[in-house]
């Protein structure tokens with residue numbers, strides 16, 4: 001099964017996803033990294049140079065044209081499910097899992113990690129949490145269309161893999 005992890009920046013798609021893949025002995029693919037190899041620069045640099053709209057086009061193209069092993073854990077970009085038909089495409093081509101966390105928990109994780117995330121550029125303190133609250137409200141309309149929602153706070157690869165096994169998702 002191809003498992004697409006979706007959720008807000010800082011929800012753990014990359015960190016927890018990589019650990020889950022190790023636990024399951026599945027290959028791990030990070031779409032942000034795939035995009036960076038494709039454009040040959042960092043996403044932050046790309047945003048600065050060409051803007052968000054151009055980035056979303058590349059993101060859509062890379063998502064759909066990448067080759068995925070039969071079984072894999074795929075960490076997607078935080079905005080990926082919210083643009084074009086990316087979410088429908090993921091739902092048709094694998095199992096989507098939403099890693100859900102509160103704005104407060106996300107803000108705590110992201111407070112020192114805004115530099116490499118252009119969407120959060122220059123946001124600090126309360127401003128960061130307010131922005132996350134508003135953005136998450138808009139994005140949850142997409143995230144909640146995932147086949148499966150699991151809690152991102154205090155999540156472990158052990159518990160995550162047990163949920164997947166119990167639901168018979170690891171075919």
Ligand SMILES: Nc1ncnc2c1ncn2[C@@H]1O[C@H](COP(=O)(O)OP(=O)(O)OP(=O)(O)O)[C@@H](O)[C@H]1O
Pocket residue numbers: 007008009010011012013014015016032075076077078079109110113117152153154155
């Ligand atoms: N289970 C966890 N407990 C505490 N902190 C965590 C946990 N998982 C991730 N973090 C921290 O949160 C930050 C962001 O996590 P990560 O990069 O995995 O998120 P992401 O969902 O891939 O975000 P993005 O959409 O920006 O790629 C990192 O600093 C990481 O150390």
Ligand SMILES: O=C(O)C1=C[C@@H](O)[C@@H](O)[C@H](O)C1
Pocket residue numbers: 008009032043076077078079080116117118119
């Ligand atoms: O949430 C977002 O819009 C983004 C999240 C990151 O994973 C990157 O895909 C990029 O920084 C945009």
Ligand SMILES: [Mg+2]
Pocket residue numbers: 013014015032075076
């Ligand atoms: Mg990531």
